[in-house]
Each structure stands twice: as C-alpha cells, then as structure tokens.
Amino acid sequence: MNQLLKIGMTVQTEDSARSCRVEQFLGGGGQGEVYRATLDDAAVALKWYFPAQATAQQRRNLQLLIAKGAPTFRFLWPLALAVAPGVGGFGYLMPLREPRYKSIVDLMKRRIEPSFRVLATAGLELAHSFLELHARGLCYQDISFGNVCFDPANGEVSIGDNDNVGVDGETGGGVLGTPRFIAPEVVRGEAAPGTQTDLFSLAVLLFYMFMIHHPLEGRKEVAIRCFDLPAMTRLYGVEPVFIFDPADDSNRPAPGYHDNALVFWPIYPQFFRDLFTRAFTEGIRDPLHGRVRESEWRAALAQLRDLIVYCARCGAENFYDTASGQSAGACWSCRQPLRWPPRLHIGRQVIMLNHDSRLFPHHLEQQLYDFSNVAATVAQHPGNPAIWGLKNLTGRNWVITSGEGAIKEVEPGRSVTLAAGTRINFGGVEGDIRC
Amino acid sequence: MPKLPGGELASRPLHFIWIADCSGSMGVDGKIQQLNFAIRDAIPHMQKVAEDNPNAAVLVRAIKFSNGAQWHIAQPTPVAEFKWLDLEAMGVTDMGMALSMLAEQLKIPPMSERALPPVLVLISDGRPTDDFQKGLSALLGEPWGRKAVRLAIAIGEDADYEVLQRFIGHPELKPLQANSPEALVRHIRWVSTAVLKSASAPASQPREGGVSKLNVPIPAPPESGDAAEDVW
Numbered sequence: 001m002n003q004l005l006k007i008g009m010t011v012q013t014e015d016s017a018r019s020c021r022v023e024q025f026l027g028g029g030g031q032g033e034v035y036r037a038t039l040d041d042a043a044v045a046l047k048w049y050f051p052a053q054a055t056a057q058q059r060r061n062l063q064l065l066i067a068k069g070a071p072t073f074r075f076l077w078p079l080a081l082a083v084a085p086g087v088g089g090f091g092y093l094m095p096l097r098e099p100r101y102k103s104i105v106d107l108m109k110r111r112i113e114p115s116f117r118v119l120a121t122a123g124l125e126l127a128h129s130f131l132e133l134h135a136r137g138l139c140y141q142d143i144s145f146g147n148v149c150f151d152p153a154n155g156e157v158s159i160g161d162n163d164n165v166g167v168d169g170e171t172g173g174g175v176l177g178t179p180r181f182i183a184p185e186v187v188r189g190e191a192a193p194g195t196q197t198d199l200f201s202l203a204v205l206l207f208y209m210f211m212i213h214h215p216l217e218g219r220k221e222v223a224i225r226c227f228d229l230p231a232m233t234r235l236y237g238v239e240p241v242f243i244f245d246p247a248d249d250s251n252r253p254a255p256g257y258h259d260n261a262l263v264f265w266p267i268y269p270q271f272f273r274d275l276f277t278r279a280f281t282e283g284i285r286d287p288l289h290g291r292v293r294e295s296e297w298r299a300a301l302a303q304l305r306d307l308i309v310y311c312a313r314c315g316a317e318n319f320y321d322t323a324s325g326q327s328a329g330a331c332w333s334c335r336q337p338l339r340w341p342p343r344l345h346i347g348r349q350v351i352m353l354n355h356d357s358r359l360f361p362h363h364l365e366q367q368l369y370d371f372s373n374v375a376a377t378v379a380q381h382p383g384n385p386a387i388w389g390l391k392n393l394t395g396r397n398w399v400i401t402s403g404e405g406a407i408k409e410v411e412p413g414r415s416v417t418l419a420a421g422t423r424i425n426f427g428g429v430e431g432d433i434r435c
Numbered sequence: 436m437p438k439l440p441g442g443e444l445a446s447r448p449l450h451f452i453w454i455a456d457c458s459g460s461m462g463v464d465g466k467i468q469q470l471n472f473a474i475r476d477a478i479p480h481m482q483k484v485a486e487d488n489p490n491a492a493v494l495v496r497a498i499k500f501s502n503g504a505q506w507h508i509a510q511p512t513p514v515a516e517f518k519w520l521d522l523e524a525m526g527v528t529d530m531g532m533a534l535s536m537l538a539e540q541l542k543i544p545p546m547s548e549r550a551l552p553p554v555l556v557l558i559s560d561g562r563p564t565d566d567f568q569k570g571l572s573a574l575l576g577e578p579w580g581r582k583a584v585r586l587a588i589a590i591g592e593d594a595d596y597e598v599l600q601r602f603i604g605h606p607e608l609k610p611l612q613a614n615s616p617e618a619l620v621r622h623i624r625w626v627s628t629a630v631l632k633s634a635s636a637p638a639s640q641p642r643e644g645g646v647s648k649l650n651v652p653i654p655a656p657p658e659s660g661d662a663a664e665d666v667w
Binding site: 030052105108109110113114115116146178179180212213222225227228229230257258259260264267314315332 | 548
C-alpha cells in the first residue's frame with residue numbers, strides 16, 4: 001500500500017554486503033512488498049516485509065531456507081537476506097519470475113487456454129517439486145492459486161512465496177494457509193499445517209486445474225446463501241463431502257451451478273478419477289495415511305499425458321481409458337465417435353501412439369522425468385506416408401519381434417513399423433504394440 | 436476451437452457499496468475533493484484485486500446523503516467497468532435515510548439469494564441530522580445487511596464516532612480515522628483492496644490471528660499515523 005523502499009536506493013545482502021539496487025515496485029501482499037532489483041547486474045526480485053511482519057522468527061526461518069537451498073530450480077527460493085541502512089526491518093532476494101509464467105488464476109478465469117498435455121505436465125512438475133521439498137523435511141503450508149505459476153506453452157512451473165516454508169512439525173512459518181485450500185483438520189483447528197496438510201492442498205490445486213472447480217463445492221454449496229467464514233468452515237472443515245464421493249451423494253455438483261465439474265469429470269480416465277476420489281474421501285477421513293502421495297500424482301499425471309488421443313475430426317484432446325478398453329466413446333468437443341491410434345504397452349504403462357507421440361527416459365528405464373531428452377518419436381515412412389513407425393532416438397539398438405516371430409534390430413535413427421503384435425526390446429524393458 | 440471444455444470458475448457476486456456523506460461540511464477544506472480523489476485513486480487497485488480473484492464477481496455502486504439520500508451510482512457495476520463520478524457537497528446529513536434506501540436494495544430480490552458477504556463502506560465527517568437509528572434498524576433488518584462487512588471512515592475530528600461504531604456493529608472493529616488527505620487515501624485503498632479480498636477469498640490466514648467473531652476475517656487496517664514517515 002505504502003511503498004516501503006524508494007526506487008533507486010540500494011539495499012545490502014546480509015551475508016556478503018553486496019549492493020542491490022531497487023529498480024521497480026512490482027506489488028504488495030499481506031506480508032510485504034515485492035520489487036524488481038539488480039544484484040551484480042542480474043535482475044532479481046526483492047521482498048521487503050511490513051514492520052509488523054519483519055519478525056525475528058521470520059528472519060531465522062529465512063536464514064534456514066537460504067542455508068538449505070532450493071529443493072529444485074522450480075522454486076523461486078530465497079537467495080540472501082537483505083538489509084538497508086536507515087530503513088527498518090529486512091527483506092530477501094530471490095530469482096525473478098519470467099513473464100512467460102501465468103498464474104492458476106489466469107486458468108480459472110480462462111485468460112489462458114493450455115492443452116490437457118500442458119496441464120498434465122504442470123501437475124506432474126508440481127507433484128515432483130513438492131515431493132522434493134517434502135523429502136527435505138520441509139513443508140510449504142500455503143499451496144494455493146496465488147503461489148504457483150506455469151508456462152501455458154509447455155507446463156513448466158514456477159513456485160513462489162517460499163518464505164513461509166518451514167520445517168515439518170515445527171512452527172516455522174506463520175500461516176494456516178489459504179481458505180478453500182486448507183486441509184479440513186486445520187480448518188477445524190485440530191492440526192497445524194505440515195507435509196500431510198500440504199498433500200491435501202496439492203490435491204485441491206490439482207482438482208482446480210483439471211476441473212476448474214473445487215472438489216467440495218456441490219449441492220451443499222448451493223444451499224449456502226451467504227458464503228462467509230462460518231459457511232466456509234462448515235463446507236471445507238466440519239462437513240467436507242467430495243462432490244463425487246461414491247458412498248455419499250449428498251454433495252453432488254448441481255447443474256447450472258457446477259457445470260465445469262460435470263463437464264470435465266467424465267472426460268478423464270477412471271484411474272485418474274479414482275485418485276481424486278481417494279484424495280477427497282480417504283484423504284479427508286485419514287489425514288495421516290489416506291492421502292494421495294506426490295509420487296502417486298506424479299506417476300498418474302505421467303500416465304495421463306500418455307493416454308491423450310486426438311479426435312480425428314476436430315483435433316480435440318481426449319483420453320484413452322485403460323479400464324473401458326476398446327469401447328471408444330465420443331469426442332467431448334465435436335461428439336463424433338473416437339478412434340484409437342495404435343498403443344504401446346510397456347509394463348503397466350500405456351502410451352498412445354499419436355502422430356506426435358514421444359517416449360522419454362522414464363518410459364524405458366527407471367529414471368526420473370526428463371522431457372528434454374527424447375528416446376523415441378512416432379515418425380512417418382519417408383517413402384510411404386501411410387506407414388507410421390516408432391523411431392529409435394536412443395544410442396543403442398532395439399530388438400523387435402514381429403507378430404510372425406521374425407526378429408530384427410532397429411539401430412539408432414531407424415524406425416519400426418507400428419503393427420499389432422510387434423514386441424520391442426528397448427534394452428532394459430520390453431513393450432508391445434497393440435491396435 | 437477451445438482446447439478445454441467448460442468455462443470460467445463458478446463465482447458469486449460480491450456487492451461493494453460506498454455510502455458517502457455529501458453534507459455542506461464536506462465542502463469545507465476540500466474534503467469532498469479529497470474523497471473524490473481517494474476513491475478515484477483506489478479504483479485501479481480495486482480492479483487489480485478483483486482480477487486476481489476468481490471466486491468473486493465484484494459489483495460496485497454508491498449512495499450519497501445530504502438533504503435526503505439518493506443513489507449516486509445506482510447500477511451494480513462490474514468493477515472492471517466502474518467509473519467514479521465526483522460528489523458535490525451541500526445540505527445536511529441524512530445518514531439514516533441513506534441506510535433505509537440501502538436496506539431496500541439489500542432485500543431479496545433485488546439481491547440474489549446466494550452471494551458473498553456485501554461490503555458496505557460508510558464515509559462521514561459529521562453527525563446525522565435525521566433518524567439514524569431508524570435507518571440502521573432497517574439495514575440490520577435485512578439478512579444481507581446483517582451479514583455485510585460494515586466499515587466506516589471518519590473524516591476529521593467532527594465525525595460522530597459513536598454513530599459510525601454502531602453502524603459497524605462489532606466492537607473489535609473501529610472506525611478508521613482520517614485526519615489528513617494521506618490517511619483518507621490509505622483508508623479508502625485499504626477497504627477497497629484488503630477488505631474486498633478478505634470478503635471473497637481471504638488471503639493466507641495468519642496462525643496467530645486469533646479467530647474473531649466476525650463472519651469475515653478483516654485484515655489489520657493500515658497503521659494510524661503516517662506509516663511512510665515511520666519507516667523513513
């Protein structure tokens with residue numbers, strides 16, 4: 001509201017007393033103000049706390065976070081504490097968020113229109129990022145719309161507001177979280193924020209991203225006239241009922257009020273819906289053991305990416321459902337019947353082989369997700385466009401066994417025709433093509 | 436062709452209503468000009484808060500009182516399209532009439548049954564010259580009047596603090612005292628941003644905040660005095 005720092009002034013990093021010039025006021029929040037600044041000719045962000053928020057505890061927390069370092073580069077992590085002669089309080093420096101990142105609010109307001117593949121990638125990155133954070137004994141405590149951004153072109157995420165990150169189980173940060181995202185046991189005052197409550201907030205955020213709707217807002221929400229704090233406490237804390245709870249239909253989405261939930265839900269494969277169902281049934285009943293873990297979301301979102309198919313008529317992304325198998329439904333967009341492309345089964349993974357499908361190291365080896373490293377791509381035969389194949393982009397030969405039992409090698413740079421019954425030995429793992 | 440089905444996140448209306456004193460005394464020392472300036476200054480910030488909030492459809496209007504009361508901006512206007520029309524000062528302080536007229540508009544209908552708590556901001560520099568209690572009773576007789584977040588800004592030393600406190604109705608929330616143009620700008624900005632945000636999508640809840648009896652968590656108001664001076 002009032003600018004705490006003057007443009008053009010310099011602040012000092014606490015550790016090495018490097019000078020940092022304040023360049024531009026970017027915005028204010030509940031705790032302080034954020035500026036664009038330059039440190040050694042590099043652009044950084046500088047958050048300066050309001051006097052009431054510049055507590056000794058906040059300072060200790062920041063020092064701890066700076067010493068620990070960022071879990072992954074997706075976090076805009078505190079780099080150094082900053083002080084300024086003649087100005088009260090303190091602030092901290094962090095990387096500046098690139099403008100290509102857009103907030104989840106932009107998605108909620110449909111100001112950006114990412115593809116399902118981008119959403120799945122962003123969800124996967126979020127789950128992975130919070131896994132890395134939690135694995136270090138830290139908890140975020142305030143996963144919500146405002147703190148997470150993603151690139152609508154490729155799904156890369158950027159996680160801000162890390163100064164409330166604390167050590168799980170210790171009263172590090174000073175927040176309960178953001179209403180609508182706070183776990184029910186915290187809303188009821190029975191628990192403090194921590195890793196387990198982060199898992200609930202992550203599930204809410206993912207539900208918002210994939211359904212553009214809140215998982216607990218159904219008929220019970222319609223019945224509320226004045227949506228104030230007591231109403232929110234009841235809906236999100238005292239009587240939380242998942243809108244698609246298979247055992248309790250008291251809070252189903254209401255047509256005309258919750259259309260997004262009704263439209264999006266049936267589009268997704270059963271396994272993905274089941275995961276949300278567990279997150280908001282078992283995950284509410286049993287906060288300690290019932291919640292969906294980050295690694296489960298990560299695996300599920302990787303699988304969801306691979307199940308995308310394009311409608312042959314309108315091009316819209318749809319999903320192959322391993323549970324319903326061959327019975328392709330209709331496209332959600334143009335309502336025409338869908339046709340499944342060939343698919344590759346590798347262990348429990350199913351990869352739909354669209355014209356643009358690619359395999360990554362995680363498909364072929366026990367490796368983590370690296371979408372910059374392509375292991376194979378679907379390719380068209382240069383002499384006969386009617387023939388499609390899978391092109392080997394790895395550094396080693398694949399061994400294929402055709403449906404008739406013939407064995408051949410596929411060297412790097414060459415392709416194997418997509419034919420039902422073909423088995424491909426990628427080295428460590430084997431897959432088979434089904435049509 | 437859209438890449439995703441559906442539409443925007445479902446939201447609820449949030450009515451934000453200015454209740455402005457335009458009595459003759461507001462014409463002294465440029466107070467009415469200061470108020471016009473402060474509200475104009477706050478609008479872009481209000482729009483930014485609304486833009487960042489997918490849960491509320493913010494609708495703004497204004498009622499004024501002097502000799503009687505009338506709607507100054509009668510149409511609940513989406514905040515992105517809201518334009519302030521300058522107020523002029525003249526006459527007495529019929530605050531009770533303004534509250535009665537407000538109560539009429541908070542009936543269901545014209546109000547919808549489902550909404551976020553309305554935010555009512557009463558700004559005055561003097562004492563009511565009509566039956567304030569009658570107006571307040573009418574307002575509190577409406578469910579949306581009772582549920583509303585009611586805030587008051589006292590301009591100058593002559594404002595009736597006690598009346599403004601009765602309008603607020605919660606002893607833990609005090610009228611905001613604006614004894615300088617800077618303080619008025621700060622208070623107007625605060626009610627149209629921080630309070631607006633709290634009424635629709637409260638920000639991160641501080642752990643030490645102490646759960647209040649209010650039905651909307653009101654963040655700490657800007658510090659009294661000139662906070663900028665304290666820092667510099």
